[in-house]
Amino acid sequence: MEPLMAEMVMDQAQRPGGLDRAEQGLLGAPVPRWEGAAKVTGAAPYAYEQSPPGTVYVAIVPAAIGRGQVTGVDAGGAEALPGVLAVIHDDPRMPAGEGNSRAKPQPNTGRVYHYGQAVAMVVAEDGEVARAAARLVQVRYEETPGRFDVEKQAPIREHGLGFLPAIDKGDLDAAMAAAEVTLDETYTTPVHFPAALEPHATTAWWEDGQLTVRTSNQIAGAARKTIATALGIEASRVRVLAPFVGGGFGGKTGVGPEAVYAAIAAERVGRPAKVVLSRRQTAYVAHHRSHTTQRIRLAAGRDGRLSGIGHESVAAQNEIGEFLEPVPFGTLPLYAGENRRFRTDLVRVDLPATGAVRAPGEAVGTFGVECAMDELAHRLGIDPIELRRRNEPEVDPTNGKPFTTRRLLDCYTQGATRFGWERRDATPGSVRDGEWLIGMGMAAALRGNFTVEAQARVRLEVGGRAVIETDMTDIGTGTYTILAQVAGDMLGLPMTAIDVRLGDSDFPASAGSGGSFGAGSSAAAVALACEDVLAELALRMNAAPEDLRLKGGQVSAGGRSAALADLVRDKAVEGHGRMAPGKVSRATSQASHGAQFAEVAVNAVTGEIRVRRMLGVFDIGRVLNRRTAQNQAVGGMVWGLAYALSEDGVVDTRDGRFVNPDFGEYHVAVNADVPQIECEFIEEVDDAANPVGAKGVGELGISGAGAAVANAIFNATGVRVRDFPVTLDKLLAGLPPL
Numbered sequence: 089m090e091p092l093m094a095e096m097v098m099d100q101a102q103r104p105g106g107l108d109r110a111e112q113g114l115l116g117a118p119v120p121r122w123e124g125a126a127k128v129t130g131a132a133p134y135a136y137e138q139s140p141p142g143t144v145y146v147a148i149v150p151a152a153i154g155r156g157q158v159t160g161v162d163a164g165g166a167e168a169l170p171g172v173l174a175v176i177h178d179d180p181r182m183p184a185g186e187g188n189s190r191a192k193p194q195p196n197t198g199r200v201y202h203y204g205q206a207v208a209m210v211v212a213e214d215g216e217v218a219r220a221a222a223r224l225v226q227v228r229y230e231e232t233p234g235r236f237d238v239e240k241q242a243p244i245r246e247h248g249l250g251f252l253p254a255i256d257k258g259d260l261d262a263a264m265a266a267a268e269v270t271l272d273e274t275y276t277t278p279v280h281f282p283a284a285l286e287p288h289a290t291t292a293w294w295e296d297g298q299l300t301v302r303t304s305n306q307i308a309g310a311a312r313k314t315i316a317t318a319l320g321i322e323a324s325r326v327r328v329l330a331p332f333v334g335g336g337f338g339g340k341t342g343v344g345p346e347a348v349y350a351a352i353a354a355e356r357v358g359r360p361a362k363v364v365l366s367r368r369q370t371a372y373v374a375h376h377r378s379h380t381t382q383r384i385r386l387a388a389g390r391d392g393r394l395s396g397i398g399h400e401s402v403a404a405q406n407e408i409g410e411f412l413e414p415v416p417f418g419t420l421p422l423y424a425g426e427n428r429r430f431r432t433d434l435v436r437v438d439l440p441a442t443g444a445v446r447a448p449g450e451a452v453g454t455f456g457v458e459c460a461m462d463e464l465a466h467r468l469g470i471d472p473i474e475l476r477r478r479n480e481p482e483v484d485p486t487n488g489k490p491f492t493t494r495r496l497l498d499c500y501t502q503g504a505t506r507f508g509w510e511r512r513d514a515t516p517g518s519v520r521d522g523e524w525l526i527g528m529g530m531a532a533a534l535r536g537n538f539t540v541e542a543q544a545r546v547r548l549e550v551g552g553r554a555v556i557e558t559d560m561t562d563i564g565t566g567t568y569t570i571l572a573q574v575a576g577d578m579l580g581l582p583m584t585a586i587d588v589r590l591g592d593s594d595f596p597a598s599a600g601s602g603g604s605f606g607a608g609s610s611a612a613a614v615a616l617a618c619e620d621v622l623a624e625l626a627l628r629m630n631a632a633p634e635d636l637r638l639k640g641g642q643v644s645a646g647g648r649s650a651a652l653a654d655l656v657r658d659k660a661v662e663g664h665g666r667m668a669p670g671k672v673s674r675a676t677s678q679a680s681h682g683a684q685f686a687e688v689a690v691n692a693v694t695g696e697i698r699v700r701r702m703l704g705v706f707d708i709g710r711v712l713n714r715r716t717a718q719n720q721a722v723g724g725m726v727w728g729l730a731y732a733l734s735e736d737g738v739v740d741t742r743d744g745r746f747v748n749p750d751f752g753e754y755h756v757a758v759n760a761d762v763p764q765i766e767c768e769f770i771e772e773v774d775d776a777a778n779p780v781g782a783k784g785v786g787e788l789g790i791s792g793a794g795a796a797v798a799n800a801i802f803n804a805t806g807v808r809v810r811d812f813p814v815t816l817d818k819l820l821a822g823l824p825p826l
Contacts, residue, residue: 103779104615106622110577111639116771118715122568122588123332132332135304136289136364143291144173146353146363147218148346149208149225150372151200154744155234155438158198158207158227165224166210171217173357175225177208181319181352183345194408200229201407202440203744204372206345211353211361234438237741238379238404243433249405250412250432252449255420255486258427260385263396267387271464275384275456275810279737279746280377281370281754282445284563286334288370292350293360302329303347306336307600308559312593314343319351330591333563333601338445339374340563341602346373371749375443376737378403378413382456387427392468392475394425399457401432409441417449418534418791419457421491421677424481439744444602446727447787450535451794455731455812458531458795463808466514472530472799473500473509473683484677492678492776493783495707496532499683499770503530503705506768507685516806517824524689524698525824527804533682533706533792537774537783538605539669543596544613546575548621548661552641552653554579555587556617560598560610562590565786566716567606573713574611574780578618580638580652596664604680604784607712612667612779620663628655672776680783682706684725684796690804692826695816699729699797703766709774709783717785721767724789730757732794733813 107115126132151158163175176182182196184205200207208225212218235241245254264270290303299319305311308328316323333340346363354361365373380403387396399416416430445451465472480497483490504510512528513519519526544558554575562568572586589595598610619633626633631645638644641652685703690696704725711717734755738747748754767789773781794812802808807822 103775104619105634106578106619107615107780109637111637112577112580114573114576114583116711116714119569119573119583119713121566122572122583134286134332134334135291135302136362138302139291139362140293140360143360143362144211144213144357145215145218146350146361147210147222148206148349148363148369149210149222149227150369151203151205151207152227153200153229153231154203154236156200156229156231158200159230160228161208162226166221169217169221171213172210172221173213174211175208176211176352176356179352181348183318183348202372202438204369204440206349206373209349209353211357234744235436236438236739236744238435238437241435241437243402243435245433247434249410249434250414252414252417252432254431256429257486260396260398260427260429263387263427264385267395268390269388269468271384271386271460273384273460273463273810275382275459277380277452277455277812279379279739280445280731280735281737282337282339282374283756284335284337284339287364287367288340288344288346288374289364290347290350291360291362292354294354298325298327299351300327300329301347301351304333304340305330305343306333306340306561306563306602308561308591308593309597310600311343315348315351318348328593330561333561336563336601338443338448338602341444344373367750371746372440375441377445378405378442380413380415380452382415384456384460386460386464388464390468392470392478394423394479396427397423397425398429399453400429402435403432404435404437405442406437406439411443413442414449415453417536418453420486421484421679422457422532422534423479424485428486439739447535447790450787450791451731454531454792454795455798458792459798462529462799462802473504476500476532487677489675489677492676493707493709493772493774494681495770495772496681499681499705499707502768502770503683503685503703507703516803521689523692523826525692525804526689527800528687529796529799529803530683530685531792531795531799533684533788535604535680535784535788535791537678537680537777538603539673539778540599540605540609541668542598542609542613543664543666544610544617545596546614546617546621546663548579548656550656550658550660552656553585553587554581555589556614557589557595558598558610558613559593559595560590560606561601563601565601565720566713567610569716570607570611570712571614574614575618578615579621580643581641585641604786608778608780608782608784609667611712611782613665615780616665616667617663620665621661624661625655667778676776678777680706680708680785680788682788682792684792686796686800688797688800688804690801690819692823695819695823697733697801697814699763701763704789705768705770706785706788707770708785708788709772709777710781711769711771712782717769718767720786721789722765724787725765725793726757726762728790728793729761729797731813732797736813
């Protein structure tokens with residue numbers, strides 16, 4: 089028999105009643121990962137690991153110049169190698185370059201936009217043969233001068249890029265002129281790579297005119313449309329599979345050229361084709377976070393109360409990219425001050441595209457504003473936490489909208505108590521442990537909360553087993569687990585009785601993993617789908633939905649009880665939930681908040697920096713799974729630590745190459761760099777955020793973490809570094825004597 093199906097649509101102001109009656113005790117609990125066993129045993133299939141029979145291999149040929157035009161290709165040497173099936177360079181559908189959204193792939197005209205750009209590919213029976221042949225392809229160019237030095241390009245003010253418009257409120261210049269105390273400083277952050285553990289990879293095959301693409305991608309539904317656009321076919325002919333993704337950090341939000349190349353190769357040779365980017369290729373073919381220059385201006389009275397705040401920045405993008413790092417995004421609602429100016433100017437460069445990397449805006453913007461607040465506190469002789477308290481706004485100071493939930497002051501209080509902030513000596517360089525200088529620092533954390541459209545299907549099958557289906561992805565964040573928890577609680581089922589199916593563009597559409605909106609939006613869609621299922625179960629129980637109680641596979645209402653499996657009998661029940669933003673998101677200011685604390689030791693002789701401990705206290709609404717939420721927050725804090733001390737994508741300004749495009753020289757934080765990190769949550773369900781009351785956590789942890797480390801370094805040494813990362817060469821000259 090056909091399953092019964094209904095659909096429930098709500099905006100984020102409505103809350104599923106089933107959540108209030110949940111008795112299974114799953115939601116919020118530190119439940120182990122639903123897919124954990126599959127991952128640790130190697131049973132979870134990643135993009136490069138499962139291939140249809142007869143799969144061939146693709147190797148990308150990168151551009152060897154920074155800007156110019158391809159004038160010819162000699163493929164003879166490559167084609168002569170045994171096992172080479174094709175060398176492809178003249179297909180107009182091959183993306184010539186990409187921007188962050190990658191929704192409008194550039195046609196292949198032979199133009200070179202940056203060094204390392206994909207310009208051709210080799211298809212071979214074996215991966216090693218393909219790579220060897222790619223090195224034999226001779227590409228001729230007409231080279232033109234390039235713009236490779238970000239700091240030498242003239243900023244463009246009226247550019248129309250990005251989602252964050254310039255904001256002027258009041259008169260910041262007048263406020264600065266009239267203020268008793270001012271701060272006007274410039275901070276810079278370098279190129280950052282979204283270096284996920286799983287490389288960018290795709291396996292593609294055609295069957296009866298239908299294309300299937302198994303790819304490492306964060307947003308399956310959008311990828312389907314992008315691939316179809318690139319190939320000039322209907323989206324209905326494309327299926328994207330991304331059931332397991334080994335990290336993305338924003339670098340896999342779009343479709344890279346390698347995915348389209350695999351599809352073209354599979355079509356050309358009539359066999360499945362697979363491609364994987366090397367780590368060095370990833371630096372060029374995937375987007376990176378832009379270098380930023382940030383001017384922070386603060387106007388204050390001697391009591392520390394701000395009358396003006398300005399966050400004016402410059403970020404880079406190449407000739408075809410449409411994304412612009414929203415540097416001051418997190419600053420907008422953070423502090424009071426009636427005179428406000430926020431803008432980000434653009435510089436055009438001939439480098440790979442910049443794009444959204446974890447916490448676009450806040451991750452780097454907090455370096456500027458939170459270090460500036462620390463500097464102001466030091467000048468005024470006010471405790472850094474107290475200065476922030478005095479500038480805590482009652483409503484969003486930029487747009488006047490009320491906050492939904494904002495527990496930032498509580499984060500300060502709890503964090504200070506747990507970290508032992510009262511033991512901090514405000515005099516820089518005054519605390520020593522032998523030849524080590526000891527310091528403490530803190531910073532506020534903020535990440536804007538978004539509500540996005542998401543859909544999910546929940547089916548209660550004959551036998552009482554539940555199946556969840558949505559094209560939402562799990563990039564290591566815990567999506568499988570929290571969706572099972574939501575359904576388990578609402579339907580009264582243990583985790584072992586729930587199947588979760590993700591990352592298939594044929595499933596109901598979600599917004600995918602990005603922007604920290606995935607958990608709240610997709611969990612809400614699942615909850616709403618469960619409401620449909622509960623409504624049908626109530627009919628079968630001859631009861632009202634609000635009277636149902638479900639636990640351990642049993643349903644009870646009005647003194648009667650039945651096994652869930654008996655209620656389903658031979659009629660599966662299917663519900664469809666759709667979550668969509670509504671009037672609440674337009675009328676309120678929504679964000680996740682936190683306070684970051686760090687203690688560092690700096691060697692007074694060598695300048696070596698050791699982070700001794702970190703603490704983050706966060707306000708993220710309802711905690712859907714304490715274990716996975718802590719994983720996300722701590723991971724972000726580790727990344728913030730690395731941003732503060734080591735991550736630095738260096739460009740050779742002579743030719744546009746990256747000097748350090750791999751883990752040999754691009755230094756991410758490793759175990760030896762990471763101290764004991766603690767993470768706590770102040771939980772308050774935010775009904776205005778979405779129907780499950782959760783706010784974003786994935787990108788909040790990185791916000792402010794690096795600034796807390798930098799502020800601790802100043803407290804330890806008295807040396808203020810504004811050009812990040814803080815490396816020992818920037819400290820040595822200013823270190824106090826032993």
